[in-house]
Amino acid sequence: MIASSSLSFEPSARLQRLLSRELISDPNLAVVELVKNGYDAGATKVIVDLRGGDVEVPARLLIADNGSGMSEAEFISSWMRPGYSDKARHPGRTIRVGGGSRVPVGEKGLGRLAAGRLGERLTVYTRRHGEPDWFKLVVDWPRFDNMDEALRDVKFESERVREVPIDAFVSGTVLMIENLSVDLTARVPGRKVAGRPDNRFGRLAQDLRLLTIASSGEQESNFIITLRVDDPHLQQYAGSFGSIQSLSEGQFLYDFSISLDGANHLYVSRRVTQGESSRGGAQDLLNIEGPLQAVGEIPRAPHPRDLSAGPISGRFVYAPPARGQRVSPTSPSGVFLYRDRVRVEPYGEPEADWVGAYSRKASRQGYAPIQPKHLYGSVHITRSRNFDLTDMTNRQGLIDNEAFENLVAHVRAEFAFFEQIVQDHEKAPRWQESQARKRRAAAQERVSVTRAQSRSLAHSVRQPLTGFSASLFVLQQVSVDSRLPADLREKLAGALDMLRRAATDISERVQTFLQASGEDVTDFDLEGVFQETIDRVSAIADAQGAHIEALPSSHRISFARTVLVEALVELTANALAAEDVDGRDREITLSGELTDAAVKIGVTDNGPGLPESRRDHPFEPGMSQSGRPGHGLITQKLTLLGAGADLELQSSSTEGACFCILIPRSVAMLDLS
Amino acid sequence: LILAEEEYLRVKNVLLIDDEEEAVVKPLVAAFASVGIGVDTATTWEDAIDEFLIGGHTLVFADWNLPGSKNGLALLARLKRLRPGSRLVLFSGFLDTDQRESIEALPFVDRAYPKGVDLVQSLVTEAQEATMRGERPTDWVSLATAYRASADTDIQAVENLELRLRGGGIQ
Numbered sequence: 068m069i070a071s072s073s074l075s076f077e078p079s080a081r082l083q084r085l086l087s088r089e090l091i092s093d094p095n096l097a098v099v100e101l102v103k104n105g106y107d108a109g110a111t112k113v114i115v116d117l118r119g120g121d122v123e124v125p126a127r128l129l130i131a132d133n134g135s136g137m138s139e140a141e142f143i144s145s146w147m148r149p150g151y152s153d154k155a156r157h158p159g160r161t162i163r164v165g166g167g168s169r170v171p172v173g174e175k176g177l178g179r180l181a182a183g184r185l186g187e188r189l190t191v192y193t194r195r196h197g198e199p200d201w202f203k204l205v206v207d208w209p210r211f212d213n214m215d216e217a218l219r220d221v222k223f224e225s226e227r228v229r230e231v232p233i234d235a236f237v238s239g240t241v242l243m244i245e246n247l248s249v250d251l252t253a254r255v256p257g258r259k260v261a262g263r264p265d266n267r268f269g270r271l272a273q274d275l276r277l278l279t280i281a282s283s284g285e286q287e288s289n290f291i292i293t294l295r296v297d298d299p300h301l302q303q304y305a306g307s308f309g310s311i312q313s314l315s316e317g318q319f320l321y322d323f324s325i326s327l328d329g330a331n332h333l334y335v336s337r338r339v340t341q342g343e344s345s346r347g348g349a350q351d352l353l354n355i356e357g358p359l360q361a362v363g364e365i366p367r368a369p370h371p372r373d374l375s376a377g378p379i380s381g382r383f384v385y386a387p388p389a390r391g392q393r394v395s396p397t398s399p400s401g402v403f404l405y406r407d408r409v410r411v412e413p414y415g416e417p418e419a420d421w422v423g424a425y426s427r428k429a430s431r432q433g434y435a436p437i438q439p440k441h442l443y444g445s446v447h448i449t450r451s452r453n454f455d456l457t458d459m460t461n462r463q464g465l466i467d468n469e470a471f472e473n474l475v476a477h478v479r480a481e482f483a484f485f486e487q488i489v490q491d492h493e494k495a496p497r498w499q500e501s502q503a504r505k506r507r508a509a510a511q512e513r514v515s516v517t518r519a520q521s522r523s524l525a526h527s528v529r530q531p532l533t534g535f536s537a538s539l540f541v542l543q544q545v546s547v548d549s550r551l552p553a554d555l556r557e558k559l560a561g562a563l564d565m566l567r568r569a570a571t572d573i574s575e576r577v578q579t580f581l582q583a584s585g586e587d588v589t590d591f592d593l594e595g596v597f598q599e600t601i602d603r604v605s606a607i608a609d610a611q612g613a614h615i616e617a618l619p620s621s622h623r624i625s626f627a628r629t630v631l632v633e634a635l636v637e638l639t640a641n642a643l644a645a646e647d648v649d650g651r652d653r654e655i656t657l658s659g660e661l662t663d664a665a666v667k668i669g670v671t672d673n674g675p676g677l678p679e680s681r682r683d684h685p686f687e688p689g690m691s692q693s694g695r696p697g698h699g700l701i702t703q704k705l706t707l708l709g710a711g712a713d714l715e716l717q718s719s720s721t722e723g724a725c726f727c728i729l730i731p732r733s734v735a736m737l738d739l740s
Numbered sequence: 741l742i743l744a745e746e747e748y749l750r751v752k753n754v755l756l757i758d759d760e761e762e763a764v765v766k767p768l769v770a771a772f773a774s775v776g777i778g779v780d781t782a783t784t785w786e787d788a789i790d791e792f793l794i795g796g797h798t799l800v801f802a803d804w805n806l807p808g809s810k811n812g813l814a815l816l817a818r819l820k821r822l823r824p825g826s827r828l829v830l831f832s833g834f835l836d837t838d839q840r841e842s843i844e845a846l847p848f849v850d851r852a853y854p855k856g857v858d859l860v861q862s863l864v865t866e867a868q869e870a871t872m873r874g875e876r877p878t879d880w881v882s883l884a885t886a887y888r889a890s891a892d893t894d895i896q897a898v899e900n901l902e903l904r905l906r907g908g909g910i911q
């Protein structure tokens with residue numbers, strides 16, 4: 068060695084300017100950093116007040132907290148020394164706030180420089196509790212522009228004042244930033260992000276709202292941020308935000324934690340809860356804990372075998388909006404990362420996709436069981452146990468190191484596990500839906516076949532009916548021939564009239580049959596069908612003084628609705644047309660009952676019952692008691708059979724009759740619910 | 741013999757086309773006869789064309805579905821081209837309102853009826869009116885208009901309509 072000498076860096080004033088203006092690229096993150104300084108100072112309240120500014124009143128941003136504040140000596144020894152952090156000197160130390168404790172989030176001593184990102188002039192006011200006045204320092208950041216000047220040579224005058232621009236707190240720190248270099252009310256350039264406002268202020272409100280998360284059991288937030296703005300168009304974002312509560316409502320809630328057991332093996336705890344649904348209240352689908360080998364993992368997304376990230380816990384909530392609703396939780400979707408209950412940016416943003424929800428969806432051609440835009444949640448780490456998960460200096464997230472990769476891999480594995488559970492539980496309804504579709508198609512096919520058969524039948528019936536009517540026409544001509552004796556002409560006319568009415572009746576029945584078989588299968592409530600039936604026959608019932616009642620029925624079934632209505636109308640009309648029984652007011656009851664095999668729909672009357680001769684074969688052709696052709700029942704039975712149901716005479720006596728329509732559960736698709 | 745000769749020489753204005761000879765044709769012929777209207781009949785597509793070429797009927801009743809025929813509408817379209825002034829009536833075992841409107845909108849179909857109890861009276865009325873029309877001098881304007889309409893008929897469109905209606909189940 069020839070000679071040696073000690074050299075030291077002499078930072079140019081410009082270094083301060085570069086660090087303050089360029090280290091944090093996102094102005095919203097700069098605001099959040101300054102708010103976090105208040106959090107670290109033990110503040111329970113922080114006010115962020117933005118005045119947009121106009122010709123007379125210049126724009127400015129105020130950030131005031133009621134934290135510990137600084138004495139002049141503390142200010143000089145820490146605040147005036149960028150890179151110095153008392154918190155870094157005492158890692159893991161907590162501060163007392165109210166009745167609880169708080170882990171400071173800053174550690175680099177650079178957050179204060181974020182003010183230089185936002186404006187050209189910073190005025191700091193700080194006052195410890197009990198001090199008589201405020202310490203004030205004005206920093207003009209352009210004075211650091213001269214790179215020929217040493218950092219230490221740039222000096223600012225301090226003073227003590229009695230008043231601060233905002234008198235909300237008697238002590239703490241107030242930052243006033245003027246000559247704003249960024250318009251915090253402007254629209255954020257670039258494409259829109261789902262769940263995020265498109266203006267910078269709206270996003271700031273969202274970021275501040277999400278900044279801290281309450282611990283379980285914490286009822287009242289000990290850190291409240293109040294956001295104010297004078298722009299009337301942005302008032303919707305203003306307000307006071309406490310720590311957010313973990314989302315506790317959703318279709319599926321998944322709580323997990325990963326740690327190491329005594330033998331240094333991965334130990335996992337998992338609990339899945341299915342939220343309240345139409346099927347009932349919330350219920351645990353899974354609640355297990357134990358070594359990872361015992362509780363299982365998804366082969367396609369295995370966990371790393373180590374836990375270099377440190378213990379991890381979290382909650383995923385899948386909360387798709389209910390069908391027909393667009394309402395979703397107020398927070399934007401995403402899984403956010405919290406360290407000691409303060410959010411670490413930017414994890415949770417859709418573009419970060421650190422949980423892998425979007426990439427998994429993409430790999431499944433969009434048919435993922437979990438739609439990322441309805442996924443919410445938080446993952447928790449702590450400075451005291453996740454030592455290697457440290458922030459990037461620019462606050463864009465955690466430093467991408469081995470521990471971070473380990474964290475992401477574990478979280479993704481847990482998400483895959485959650486997704487599998489959601490898929491397993493969604494699969495059953497989907498399978499049922501598919502079955503229902505097939506059943507419906509089969510039922511529709513049956514109806515289509517019936518329809519085709521009905522048309523064919525209508526055609527075949529109408530051929531002879533046409534000829535029959537033509538013959539009646541001939542007879543009609545004959546019957547008016549004056550050469551025939553008058554009494555013969557009269558008899559002939561009477562017979563003709565009867566035959567013509569019979570022909571018309573057959574024709575009308577064919578038409579009814581056709582209409583009934585042309586119906587599609589739909590879902591409907593039995594009560595609605597009963598009501599329609601009653602409405603259809605009410606005129607006849609009223610004329611006869613008969614009473615028709617529908618017993619309450621809450622059953623909802625799938626069937627060819629018109630087929631059912633026509634059958635019920637026919638049965639009810641038959642019951643009304645039966646002869647009166649002396650001293651008995653006619654009562655007809657419609658009822659719906661669910662049996663093991665079928666939906667049983669009954670029409671019960673207290674009439675004279677079927678004639679003895681017809682009780683054993685009620686569906687065979689013959690004239691009804693009222694003189695009507697007895698084809699109605701046969702037609703309805705055939706139509707019901709064609710649609711997959713049946714019609715039976717349940718009972719008949721002199722006390723009345725009961726006809727039942729039986730729709731098998733599989734046809735009514737009740738076996739799927 | 742004299743009666744038979746008179747019958748033979750009498751001009752029949754009506755042609756009835758239906759393959760259901762026993763169930764439909766004979767009873768209808770009897771019904772027409774009972775009011776003094778003579779009709780020619782055919783039970784196939786080919787017979788119908790032959791009868792029409794010979795008789796030049798002013799009124800044709802045609803069933804929709806004849807054995808051996810391509811379809812009923814095409815038969816009517818062809819008859820209309822042969823004699824544009826003839827009135828052509830279609831009837832069928834099943835026609836619903838929509839189909840009836842679609843068919844009656846065609847330039848060569850003057851009317852469509854469903855088969856059934858009311859058909860005979862409708863046909864008899866049509867036949868009586870046709871007989872009266874046959875006794876009047878030829879309306880050359882109507883004839884020319886009908887001719888132009890029939891000449892414009894797109895047979896392919898007719899067949900497409902036929903297929904569509906058959907999908908709805910017309911027999």
